[in-house]
Amino acid sequence: MIYLYGNRLLLAVILLFCFNQLHTYQKLSMMMNNQPTNWQAIKHHLLESLRLELWIVQPTCDSLAVSGNKQLKLKYHINKAQQEHKAGILTFGGAFSNHLLATAVSCAENAIPCIGMVRTDQLDPVNPTLNACQQAGMQLIALSRAQYKQRNEPAWLARLQQDYPSTLIVPEGGTSSYGVKGVSEFDVGTTPSGKADVLITATGSGGTLAGLSLGHPNCQALGIAVVKDTTLSEKIATLSQQQTNWHLLSDFVGKGYGRFDDSLLQFCLDFKKDTTISLEPIYTGKAMRAVFTLISQHYFRPRSKLVFFHTGGLQGLAGLLYRGLISQQEYDLLMA
Secondary structure, eight states: OOOOOSOHHHHHHHHHHHHHHHHHHTTOOOOOTTOOEEEEEEOOHHHHHTTOEEEEEEEOOSOSTTTTTHHHHHHHHHHHHHHTTOSEEEEEEETTOHHHHHHHHHHHHTTOOEEEEEESSSOOTTOHHHHHHHHTTOEEEEEOHHHHTTTTOHHHHHHHHHHSTTEEEOOGGGOSHHHHHHHHTSOOSEETTEEOSEEEEEESSSHHHHHHHHHOTTSEEEEEEOSOOTTHHHHHHHHTTTOSSEEEEOTTOTTSTTOOOHHHHHHHHHHHHHHSOOOOTTTHHHHHHHHHHHHHTTOSOTTOEEEEEOOOOTTHHHHHHHTTSSOHHHHHHHHO
């Protein structure tokens, strides 16, 4: 079933967004090891009173589709597909998946065919994320929730590989040893004011937290879980090659992945007004609000330098607008 929210004007806005985004996405270049880095210091009375520094960091990127951790997690998957002359890349994601769109755009930039297996009963051609994926050349295949649950099962993946014998299968979120390696090479351990003490990230599939831990053994890596997944810690332990310098907090998931209330949305809006930095309430907003809660609880040692890795995901705001979960005014403010 296709769900349309609002009137024709809203639909026109969404389609225009997709067109403009695709134009931006086509300017993507895959990151190299010397990827420029954006740092921004956050000023807040809590930080000053507790003698803390908080920095936000992400790779420099002019594309919403691959901003944050996306280009890092896809880098070595793209390289592997090219070096091994794969027929294409196949991966998985929900109907508004940041990872699916990042894969579609990265593959388009590198002339690699790609397939996206989408957790949905029926593909919605007006969905802004899926529309942009298709505009970038990704073939979309709908999977029921029951089918999608098998995406990590070896037997199911073996059958899928038989159906696509020359295709590189990339796990959901790009979370694999290749994705972890890409994240581990991104140096966030040295802020403009000196060595970082704690590296913080929103955590969904675990690859980014594992990469930060592996790449920065002398820092503490802190993950703020945004999903209810009892196996997440085990996955991170494996991906990080049993590093012990990481910790996962699962106290801030709320009602679950993708769910947020008015107070969290308002936090994102206020943060934008105060800092000019855009957050979204699914990943970065949920994690950043958790950081300020932890600060108020004196979780961090005084004089600590905290680094918040902004994992991107702002393209998902169009999906929230499309579903009527945020207003046009809220969307415009967060995207400004």
